[in-house]
Amino acid sequence: MIKTHLTVLEDVASKSARSAAFRIPELDTSSNRVKSWTTITYEEFYRDVETFAKYWTQILGSNNIPQRSIIGVWLSGFLYTDVLHIYGLSRAGYVPQLFSIRLPNPIVIYELMRRAGASALVHDPSFSNILGDSPYFTHAAEDVRRLDLQHLRLRSLPDVTSEDLAFVFHTSGSTSGSPKLVRANYRWLSSALEKSHHLCYPCSPQRQDVTVFMGSMCHIAQNFMFLGTLQHGACTVQPTVLKYSPEELKDMVTRCGLNRLNQFASFLGNQLRASRQDSRLLSMLISLDDVVYSGLPLPREEEQYAYKHGIKIRNLFGSTEVGAMLLSGGCERNLSLVAPLPGTSYRFVPTASKSEQNQSAHRSNAELFELVILSESPDCPDVSLRHADGHFHTGDLFQEVMSGFYLYRGRDDDWIKSENSLRCDTKAIEDNARAMCGTLIAECVVVGTGRPSPVMFIEPGLEMNQDKLKKDIFRKIRLFHSRRYLHEQIVSPDMIVVVAKSTLPRTATKGNIRRQAVEEMFRLQIDDIFARVR
Incomplete structure (x- = not known):
């Protein structure tokens, strides 16, 4: 029998029925602050998943949608009930195709469903008013825990092989106006269970670990981390918002017993900076058994601050296509270096030949290696995402600082990662602006x-009023951005900055604009832009 998220849940629910599986915030309506944290046990969680499975069996079955059909799931992914819908659909025998709530355009959702061969769409109730002309059967994802479904029979799960689909994810950045499908089969899921088991191994056998949502269950990061939490019977705290405040973090430590913190680097950096003026917060961060950050490199200053104060920090490197890949903590001489997780088969391939390395004027560029996931690695993604050689080329570059230990050195393409660690295709935005705006840019x-x-910086092609220029450019690119993830959108003319010709820093040889140099050169101006829009 194949080990899955469902077999793990059944096993943990039988062994640790009364242990807490979730802590859910109850808000004070007058202050909007957390009044209390409700406990959901593993017994309740397992029962709720079966209730939701019965519900979806009835709804989808009555519409002649058979088991093993792909069902689109368009939810926030931040709520306990979202977990129930995802796991409930799996238990009903369907394949969830998980959409981020950050995809605001239903046309893109329909296109992705068509490409995946999906049969129906389960959606957040707030989307009902924009799905009236859907070409698919749609149904709102309501909380059905209070419904009496005892009379309904829960069907047996269909037999599957390691090559059958378990989930369909999507890359967090858009390519050609649309994310890529990431088909995850049961072989991949088995690898994710093994890797997350290692990553989330209990800190102490004497007590239950308590961790916290790091993102949406509709994205691979939280979905992957929850597999590890689940296997070890740990408890997951649902925060009020993803970018929760230092005060809420302290509350989770005090009232929920949080001892393992998982956060994207941008959000963890906020906690570390706040702890410089908050000794109680610093003390709590030091007391945590594990602090894992991912998504982006943590600024060196913040990393060193954490190490200096004894915060038990680890860097987890991963992607939507593969899940977690590399983890720090195994090299005592440099705690920021990462190495492959056990049970994987990777190769670090030099990006330049020996002769090219010898001729390079910049030593930092001479010893870079691309991370390649070999076809025999159990976490190698679907063949549709692999290179012609059969392997998956990540495009992520590393420097081997010590034998077997690597330092991340960025990507070989034109992607950046946003605050919430989701990827943004900058080249597609730039190409669209040039195509739509003609002589304006x-x-x-x-x-x-x-x-x-x-934020888009432009050198103008015509002499004209800057405000008018920004508005004209924004008007011309608006349709393109309406189809993209929210974290990829130029959301207003204020996100367009006009500078004088030849202002943007360029490379000496080809004259290409240096993206990172622009970030540094205009950092204060960018800070001011986002300070105004918050």
């Missing part, structure tokens, strides 16, 4: 690493 570059959304 002489040159442009998109920046925004670690920011909520991108």
